[in-house]
Amino acid sequence: MSKKRIAPSLLAADFANLQRDIEMVNKSEADWFHIDVMDGVFVPNISFGMPVIEAIAKHAKKTLDVHLMIVDPDRYIADFAALGTDILTVHYEACTHLHRSLQAIKAAGMKAGVALNPHTPVSLLEDCIEDIDLVCLMSVNPGFGGQSFIENTYNKVKALKALITRKGAPTLIEIDGGVTDKNASELVLAGADVLVAGSYVFKSPDPTETILALSKQVNS
Ligand code: DX5
Ligand code: ZN
Numbered sequence: 001m002s003k004k005r006i007a008p009s010l011l012a013a014d015f016a017n018l019q020r021d022i023e024m025v026n027k028s029e030a031d032w033f034h035i036d037v038m039d040g041v042f043v044p045n046i047s048f049g050m051p052v053i054e055a056i057a058k059h060a061k062k063t064l065d066v067h068l069m070i071v072d073p074d075r076y077i078a079d080f081a082a083l084g085t086d087i088l089t090v091h092y093e094a095c096t097h098l099h100r101s102l103q104a105i106k107a108a109g110m111k112a113g114v115a116l117n118p119h120t121p122v123s124l125l126e127d128c129i130e131d132i133d134l135v136c137l138m139s140v141n142p143g144f145g146g147q148s149f150i151e152n153t154y155n156k157v158k159a160l161k162a163l164i165t166r167k168g169a170p171t172l173i174e175i176d177g178g179v180t181d182k183n184a185s186e187l188v189l190a191g192a193d194v195l196v197a198g199s200y201v202f203k204s205p206d207p208t209e210t211i212l213a214l215s216k217q218v219n220s
Helices: 015-027 050-059 073-082 098-107 154-165 184-190 207-219
Strands: 005-008 034-036 063-069 087-091 113-117 136-140 172-176 194-197
Touching: 005 087, 005 207, 015 098, 015 207, 034 050, 063 073, 063 113, 063 194, 073 087, 073 098, 087 098, 098 113, 113 172, 136 154, 154 172, 154 184, 154 194, 184 207
Parallel strands: 005 034, 005 194, 034 063, 063 087, 087 113, 113 136, 136 172, 172 194
Antiparallel strands: none
16 A cells, blocks of 8 residues: 655744754655645635745755645746645635646646535546546635544545546545544545644644654554
8 A cells, every 4th residue: 555645734833943844844754745825815814925935945855735725826836836846736616717727737747736625525526536636635624723623524535535446546635634643544544645734743742753653653
């Protein structure tokens, strides 16, 4: 079985010590950097903008997994490609022409991801799943770190896994929001490939150890 990946979300890092926290992730067992971009319009919060993301990209040595919680994400595809983004994820709810957005992301040399809000059924991806490299299932309402995990996510992971298998698609399943050691095993059992973890990692006494333990837990 392929390795289950851990993607710490820098949203929960100490922004006054960002380089320190990035180096911690670089040296840890983490697989990806998860970078949450919020515009204050699609979600009721603003995270950080291009100058900060450029600074992160300069130091981060692992896969850059960028989660755009913004309206009209097509406007920024070229910018994210230029700063070395590996996977660019847009929200289903923010894209009127999702298929076109996915093609534009791939044409810019990145992997294309689609995020679904908790209320959005996975069946809506029926006709484009083969074009999607990663589906990010939101297990909280996007906009803030530190929220509680929504239990219905397990059903969505299973439904998405069934769709991917039925279509023979290469799509990875990522879970984002409220991930901890309490739900990680069940999520992976249901079919998750990538676990995003913000508060659980960065608010723990020893983030490096927390990442290692979570990775071991889901890969044993
Ligand atoms: C929520 C973000 C998440 C968030 C996860 O809108 O997309 O990536 O940082 O944080 P935790 O793990 O604290 O729920
Ligand atoms: Zn995210």
